[in-house]
Amino acid sequence: EDQVTQSPEALRLQEGESSSLNCSYTVSGLRGLFWYRQDPGKGPEFLFTLYSAGEEKEKERLKATLTKKESFLHITAPKPEDSATYLCAVRQGAQKLVFGQGTRLTINP
Amino acid sequence: DTEVTQTPKHLVMGMTNKKSLKCEQHMGHRAMYWYKQKAKKPPELMFVYSYEKLSINESVPSRFSPECPNSSLLNLHLHALQPEDSALYLCASSRGLADRTDTQYFGPGTRLTVL
Numbered sequence: 545e546d547q548v549t550q551s552p553e554a555l556r557l558q559e560g561e562s563s564s565l566n567c568s569y570t571v572s573g574l575r576g577l578f579w580y581r582q583d584p585g586k587g588p589e590f591l592f593t594l595y596s597a598g599e600e601k602e603k604e605r606l607k608a609t610l611t612k613k614e615s616f617l618h619i620t621a622p623k624p625e626d627s628a629t630y631l632c633a634v635r636q637g638a639q640k641l642v643f644g645q646g647t648r649l650t651i652n653p
Numbered sequence: 654d655t656e657v658t659q660t661p662k663h664l665v666m667g668m669t670n671k672k673s674l675k676c677e678q679h680m681g682h683r684a685m686y687w688y689k690q691k692a693k694k695p696p697e698l699m700f701v702y703s704y705e706k707l708s709i710n711e712s713v714p715s716r717f718s719p720e721c722p723n724s725s726l727l728n729l730h731l732h733a734l735q736p737e738d739s740a741l742y743l744c745a746s747s748r749g750l751a752d753r754t755d756t757q758y759f760g761p762g763t764r765l766t767v768l
Contacts, residue, residue, distance in 0.1 A: 575753040576753045578756070578757075580759075585762070586761055586762065587657075587659075587759035588759045590756060590758055593754075631696075635753065638755075639684060639686075639708065639709060639747075639755075640698055640709065641696075644695065645695055646695055
């Protein structure tokens with residue numbers, strides 16, 4: 545059974561303090577690993593898709609990387625506006641996404 | 654433009670009411686999705702429509718009834734809901750291609766409260 549586990553559950557950082565969020569996955573043939581950002585009471589916002597081990601993608605202060613067993617979302621010099629829940633998901637079959645529980649990130653000014 | 658719109662933003666209904674949630678996209682996507690999200694939990698898939706046909710029903714109770722009138726619109730009809738059905742209901746859409754590049758884009762959600 546496909547599984548996605550995110551850690552930590554919650555993370556508090558000071559503004560400018562870089563860190564990484566982890567997403568471990570177990571799937572029978574990875575067909576895409578997705579990162580989304582979700583603000584409270586809003587829908588998830590698409591950030592990145594990764595397909596192959598070794599692949600990396602960047603957007604502003606965020607960088608996503610992928611290995612055969614896990615993905616990291618690195619956040620460099622974060623700002624308070626980066627505070628959100630970050631969701632990781634893997635594709636199961638053609639259309640279903642299996643989500644992890646998310647990491648709630650808080651950046652204090 | 655990757656915009657999915659949902660109406661209403663908030664909905665309060667009694668257990669005997671009938672109401673509908675609406676979702677619209679103009680990206681030419683051919684797959685549309687309904688998700689349910691409880692507080693501090695990830696989204697849970699409910700239904701998938703692919704080319705206006707229901708392709709996935711995740712064993713959702715019959716008090717939730719989806720409808721896809723055309724490729725741009727998706728409705729979720731609600732009847733005789735229970736208080737535990739209170740949640741954020743999210744709509745998403747994707748190109749509908751059966752390949753790994755297909756990405757789901759989410760709408761802002763409808764916050765549903767059942768009294």
